[in-house]
Amino acid sequence: MTLLQETASTPSDVRDLPGPGGLPIVGNLHQIRFSRLHLDLEKWADRYGPLFRVRFGPSDVVVVSDRATIQRLLVQRPQAFRRTRRLESVAKEMRLRGVFAAEGDDWRRQRRIVAAALNRARIEDFFPHLVMTAERLRRRWQQAADRGDTVDLCSDLMRFTVDVTIGLAFGIDANTLETPGPVIQRHLDKVFPVLHRRVNAPFPYWRYLRMPSDRILDRALDSIEEEVNTMVRTAREHMATKPEPTNFVEAILAALEDEGSGFTDAEIFANAGTLLLAGEDTTANSTGWAVHYFMQYPEHFERARQEVDRIIAPAQAIETLEQTKQLPFIDAFNNEAMRLKPVAPLHVLEPVSDVELMGYHVPRGTTIMMLVRREATREEHFVDADRFDPERWLAKDKPSPHDPRAFLPFGAGPRLCPGRNIALTQIRTVLAMLVRNFDIRPVGTGVEERLAFTMFPANLRVRLVPRPPA
Ligand code: HEM
DSSP states (O other): OEESSOOSSOOEEGGGSOOOOOBTTTBTGGGOOGGGHHHHHHHHHHHHOSEEEEEETTEEEEEEOOHHHHHHHHHTTTTTEESOHHHHHHHHHTTOOSTTTOOHHHHHHHHHHHHHHHHHTOHHHHHHHHHHHHHHHHHHHHHHHHHTOEEEHHHHHHHHHHHHHHHHHHSOOOOTTSOOSOOHHHHHHHHHHHHHHHHHOSSOGGGTOOOHHHHHHHHHHHHHHHHHHHHHHHHHHHHHHOOSOOSHHHHHHHHHHHHOOOOOHHHHHHHHHHHHHHHHHHHHHHHHHHHHHHHHOHHHHHHHHHHHHHHHTTSSSOOSHHHHTSOHHHHHHHHHHHHHSOSOOOEEEEESSOEEETTEEEOTTOEEEEOHHHHHTOTTTSTTTTSOOGGGGTOOOSSOSSOGGGOOTTOOGGGOOTTHHHHHHHHHHHHHHHHHHEEEEEESSOOEEEEESEEEEETOEEEEEEOOOO
16 A cells, blocks of 8 residues: 555545535535536535545545645656546547556656657747747737627637647648638547546446437547548658658657657557647637736736737747747746636546555545645635736745645646647747737626636637737
């Protein structure tokens, strides 16, 4: 048994943990809305404390919101903890058992190659593609502003992140920003909601009964597979003439040649698909949340604009990678948006063997949910924690007035997000382009947190108005 906290006495049984009362058979399922799962669990954590139990049907789920324990669990992967077996099997059924869903030696092998391929495709290499894509987004928004159209912000941002990620992954200019009609992004949109539903379902009904939504997913996966396979074929042909890799898939193909590492075609598809999914929603929704806060705090918007003007004027958008590194206020602002609205507000894993957790015996395979957002919004870690205050990230005080170990928007430990630098570069580039060129007006009210594997701002619609001349 792994000990996560020394205790003098015999560990208690998980069934003795506090938690909301439930019903026979369904447990607490009737009290949970899966599109708001993180909010329901955060509310219960306020009542039941840093370790409590809920029941998803017959299964116990242990919910942790203690910073030090969360850190330790994340760091002890993959030996002592793993992503859930349900996630792995659901991802496998969807042909997506890539680095995000793999475990043990499979994960180690894939992680090494994927992380190296993301490095190899270095941000400098793909930066011109990012600049070009940001310019297309600017033109799209300019046209919407000229027509006075309402902009569905996250949908536009997803076209942006898909274009950037396809460029990064395959060296292909997908240009979904300027292409009408069906685009790969519409197929990708189908995957996360179903993944979220299936991972949390008490019973794998879809293995016995195909609902219309399951058939829609099958068709979406077929289309993604077809598109990805075509892109992989193109990469192979390119490698035959120019062996030096120029993008993620080519870097994977090159690594396979070097190491004879036994990556199968299915794993190449799974990792290319994983990259598209992991890079799309997360980055688009994080940017969306930052824009939401720009509308809440005009004074911060103005300060961001002044910073960007200083760095890039008279240009309309960022032109060099160097400029993205000179935006401390935008970074502080975005950190604060990610602290309060992380797109991954809760992480899920399970112990590989029985463990003791804060004095409780947690059997192997028990689902453990970690409320990482809750920790980043607690007074003990961040002074005046509910206040949106970018300044806290700029303060030079020593010791720091807050505990950065409670801020985990990209995870922690060996499975820390390998795309974080790429993501942050995209976010800086888009936010700088936005504040430099447009004023933002909210359309309607009621922006809400919704969870569909990632947490996104539902109802985030805006009107963009060209910036008045100085
Ligand atoms: C703001 C944007 C993003 C956020 C907030 C984010 C967040 C995360 C988080 C929380 C994890 C889980 C980490 C853990 O288990 O400790 C993760 C994993 C991962 N992310 Fe990201 N991510 C973002 C963008 C990206 C991008 C742009 C890419 C690729 C281009 C990417 C690729 C991955 C991959 C491959 C994994 C799986 C790593 C593994 O299991 O070893 N992510 N990300």
